[in-house]
Amino acid sequence: MHQIELRNVSLEYNSAASLVTALRNVSFGVDASEFLCVVGQSGCGKTTMLNIIAGFLQPTGGEILISGKAVKGKGLDRGIVFQDFAQLFPWRTAQRNVEFGLEMKGLAKQEREEIALRFLKLVNLEKFARAYPHELSGGMQQRVAIARALAYNPAVLLMDEPFAALDALTREEMQLFLVDVWRETRKTVIYVTHNVAEAVYLADRVIVLSPHPGTVKAEVRVALPRPRDILSVEFLDKQKEIVSHIVARK
Amino acid sequence: MRVRSTLGALTSIAVACAVWEGFARSGFVAPALAPSLEAIGAAFVRMVLSGTLLRHTLYTLYRVLFGFVLAGAVGVPIGILMGRFRRVERFFGPLVSVLMPIPSLAWVPVFILWFGLGNAATIALVFYAATFPVIVNTWTGVRSVNRLWIRSAEAMGADERALFHKVVLPGALPFVIAGLRQSFARAWIAVVGGEMIAATSWGLGWVIFDSKEFLRTDVMMASLAAIGMIGLAFERLVFGTFERRTVGRWGMVKAVRG
Secondary structure, eight states, X not given: OOSEEEEEEEEEEEOSSSEEEEEEEEEEEEOTTOEEEEXXXXXXXXXXXXXXXXXSSXXXXXEEEETTEEOOSOOTTEEEEOSOGGGSOTTSOHHHHHHHHHHHHTOOHHHHHHHHHHHHXXXXXXXXXXXXXXXXXXXXXXXXXXXXXHHTOOSEEEEESTTTTSOHHHHHHHHHHHHHHHHHHOOEEEXXXXXXXXXXXXXXXXXXEETTTBEEEEEEEOOOOSSOOTTSHHHHHHHHHHHHHHHSOO | OXXXXXXHHHHHHHHHHHHHHHHHHTTSSOXXXXXXXXXXXXXXHHXXXXXHHHXXXXXXXXXXXXXXXXXXXXXXXXXXXXXXXXXXXXXXXXXXXXXXXXXXXXXXXXXXHHHOSSHHHHHHHHHHHHHHHHHHHHHHHHHTSOHHHHHHHHHTTOOHHHHIIIIXXXXXXXXXXXXXXXXXXXXXXXXXXXXXXXXXXXXXXXXXXXXXXXXXXXXXXHHHHHHHHHHHHIIIIIIIHHHIIIIITTTSSOOOOO
């Protein structure tokens, strides 16, 4: 059984001119501890799809199952990290940001602090527990956001281009770091990106979405050993393979 | 930083005083009507020593703070509810639009008839003047709360109550503070105006108005100076400090150096 499964998920909405189909019959499953990347051109509906999985949007068709059970709406079984650094609460220190989900779960103060510090340590920011977000760099803020989304122990971690707003060097560093965190926590991850190299670097499996309407076009398994050599022939071949799916005509 | 900003404030006040002194000595108006700094200072010291200035100030402060706190206690919740719930917005929106532009002083006769001369009428006036800026700014603040904060909080299981206390309120705080600042300024305008008409025998507004009868321009100017000093003190000590320790500390607004 898949940890999380999308079955024929569709989303239609009325625009001023006509009925728009943003997603049509998107189906795939993700196994426990699997790292899945979803790639596609902008406008292919990948962020919409992630928002449906997160429960911010209701699909007009199909369903989402977590551990075999259909889920509706938002829930603590999914953690989410956005692209924008502004997702952190500026009025809370790094530690108090990480504590937020635990507070909502009703955990006692001492337990919250313990867990928050453990996850800040996981993202190498235990020294910055008392810093406010604006005192941290973009990469550090995204690490806090990852710690925050992991701290309340969701079954699935959803990531919407979390490193897209970072400079190239920091982005590479963060990709390395994310693989470490993922190997340590063994989380199931659904990671949306438009960056094919990033997808090949991170994923066990890559799903290619094609636009208008958003549908699953291809599925590519990436079985390269980690850490991956981004200059190896196999790595570049995988990239080519995925790009060919993206640019191929219907 | 502290020293430099104090120096800056002193410089701007010194320049303003020099301009006044130039005006007073220019002979443009009779010296009795435009007293020199020295005469104003003497009146100020006299009033301080006799204790009347303190008493006038305390009366005025009592009215301002009473009305202002009431305005905050009413205005902030209304503003938050307006920003959060369409129905509340539809109910209060038109009311605010109608009532806000009416100058508070236009209500003085009505309030005197309702409450009689004295504290109650003045406090009602201050409350009226101070409430609307708080409502409008808080309302705007809630609407401009970053949607990502709301989404993040909801994803982490925040219910409407938690969202309210832990996200919307702190998220709107820069606007709430701006509203309170504006409202405090309007409260002062209202209290001085109100005291001129509705107060019986104490209050800075009253003393300014009363001095006119005796041509005591020095007392007038000394009282005006007292109002200015209290305003400065509140701006620096209350609003400035609060802003520095909250939204400034959190990087939500660029802190005013001071």
